[in-house]
Amino acid sequence: xxxxxxxxxxxxxxxxxxxxxxxxxxxxxxxxxxxxxxxxxxxxxxxxxxxxxxxxxxxxxxxxxxxxxxxxxxxxxxxxxxxxxxxxxxxxxxxxxxxxxxxxxxxxxxxxxxxxxxxxxxxxxxxxxxxxxxxxxxxxxxxxxxxxxxxxxxxxxxxxxxxxxxxxxxxxxxxxxxxxxxxxxxxxxxxxxxxxxxxxxxxxxxxxxxxxxxxxxxxxxxxxxxxxxxxxxxxxxxxxxxxxxxxxxxxxxxxxxxxxxxxxxxxxxxxxxxxxxxxxxxxxxxxxxxxxxxxxx
Numbered sequence: 001x002x003x004x005x006x007x008x009x010x011x012x013x014x015x016x017x018x019x020x021x022x023x024x025x026x027x028x029x030x031x032x033x034x035x036x037x038x039x040x041x042x043x044x045x046x047x048x049x050x051x052x053x054x055x056x057x058x059x060x061x062x063x064x065x066x067x068x069x070x071x072x073x074x075x076x077x078x079x080x081x082x083x084x085x086x087x088x089x090x091x092x093x094x095x096x097x098x099x100x101x102x103x104x105x106x107x108x109x110x111x112x113x114x115x116x117x118x119x120x121x122x123x124x125x126x127x128x129x130x131x132x133x134x135x136x137x138x139x140x141x142x143x144x145x146x147x148x149x150x151x152x153x154x155x156x157x158x159x160x161x162x163x164x165x166x167x168x169x170x171x172x173x174x175x176x177x178x179x180x181x182x183x184x185x186x187x188x189x190x191x192x193x194x195x196x197x198x199x200x201x202x203x204x205x206x207x208x209x210x211x212x213x214x215x216x217x218x219x220x221x222x223x224x225x226x227x228x229x230x231x232x233x234x235x236x237x238x239x240x241x242x243x244x245x246x247x248x249x250x251x252x253x254x255x256x257x258x259x260x261x262x263x264x265x266x267x268x269x270x271x272x273x274x275x276x277x278x279x280x281x282x283x284x285x286x287x288x289x290x291x292x293x294x295x296x297x
Contacts, residue, residue, distance in 0.1 A: 054089075054090065054093040056089045060082055060085045060086040060089060061083075061086040063082060074127075076123075076124060076127065079123065080120050080123075083116060083119060083120060083123075084116055084120075087112050087115060087116050088112075090112075091108060091109060091112045094108065095108070139254055139257070142173075142174075142175055142251060142253070142254070143251065143254070143257065143259060145173050145174060145175075146171075146173035146174075146175055146177060146251060146259070147259065147261055148173075149171070149172035149173040150169065150170070150171060150172070150173065150177070150247070150249070150261055151169065151170045151172060152167060152168060152169040152170065152245070152247070152263045152279075153168055153277075153279065154166070154167060154168070154265050154277035155167070155168040155217060156277070162238070162241070162267055162275040162276070162277060163220070163238050164220045165220065165277055166217045166218055166219065166220050167182065167217060167218040167245050167263075168215060168216070168217040168218075169210075169215060169216055169217070169247060169263075170213075170214075170215045171210040171211070171212060171213065171214050171215065172213065173212065174212060175212070175251045175252065175253055176209065176210065176211050176212055176214075176251075176252045177209075177210050177249045177250065177251055177252065178207050178208065178209050178210070178249060178250050178252060178255075179207065179208045179209075179210060179216055179247060179248070179249045180207050180248050180249060180250060180258070181202060181207075181248045182202065182218055182245055182246065182247050182248065183200060183201070183202050183245070183246045183248070184199075184200065184201050184202070184243065184244075184245055185199070185200050185243065185244040185245075185246070186199045186200075186241075186242075186243050187242040187243060187244060187264075187287075188240065188241070188242040188287060188288075188289045188290075189240075189241050189242075189243070190238075190239045190240040190241070190289050191237065191238055191239065195289070209252070210249075218245075238275070239275075240266075240267055240275075240288075240289035241265070241266065241267045241289070242264075242265075242266045242267075242280075242287070242288055242289050243264070243265055243266075244262050244263065244264050244282065245262070245263050245265070246260055246261070246262045246263075247260065247261050247262075247263070248260050249261070262282045263279070263282070264279065264280045264281065264282045264284075265277050265278065265279055265280065266278055266280050266288045266289070267289075268288075
């Protein structure tokens with residue numbers, strides 16, 4: 001553009017600006033051009049953060065749930081940190097979504113802290129309940145196994161008088177036990193023509209520790225009873241017995257949980273009229289001393 005054309009353009013611009021309306025529009029245009037542009041980038045960043053925080057909180061919440069479900073024994077501190085992070089991100093998301101005053105934000109933070117304490121406390125109580133249930137199940141399994149594997153027999157030699165037999169017990173379980181006592185119940189004791197039953201006395205009153213695979217025994221059961229109860233002269237012959245011996249014991253690992261196991265023994269005649277001891281079912285109601293077929297076994 002040469003000088004002549006520029007002067008011509010300036011004259012045209014002056015003529016246009018002489019019009020008040022055109023001058024007003026031009027002044028407004030140049031003022032807007034001079035004002036600095038306000039960047040919207042920080043606002044957009046805050047909005048993106050407000051949209052991202054709920055997803056982060058949701059991800060932490062799902063991660064917390066997945067950690068509890070997949071891990072059979074979750075770490076309480078780690079799980080609590082996940083839960084706390086979830087609530088913090090959700091709180092920040094709410095703060096970015098609403099234009100709250102400072103006091104309202106403080107109240108929301110306090111409420112979130114209360115929610116965290118309640119949820120964390122409930123989870124902690126559930127964990128304690130599960131741990132107690134596992135411990136109880138383990139204890140019950142130990143008790144059942146020891147009860148099942150605690151066996152007994154009447155110990156005597158075939159040449160001996162059955163009245164001198166001792167009660168011998170064996171601990172076949174995986175836990176040492178302490179036998180705290182044994183009691184004797186006579187269902188039927190037959191001496192000659194005399195039938196005696198329903199008597200009860202303690203065989204042992206002192207504690208005996210029985211290790212795994214160990215055993216213990218009582219004093220002669222029938223002879224002990226015989227010395228204290230029978231006052232007949234001459235002594236009638238011993239012909240039949242149906243007795244129960246109840247062993248009271250405790251597992252050494254569970255000293256505050258007393259247990260009892262009953263054993264039942266009866267005598268049966270051999271062909272030469274000698275007696276032998278046999279173990280029988282405790283729950284049976286049969287009177288074996290009055291059963292001729294059984295006595296001839």
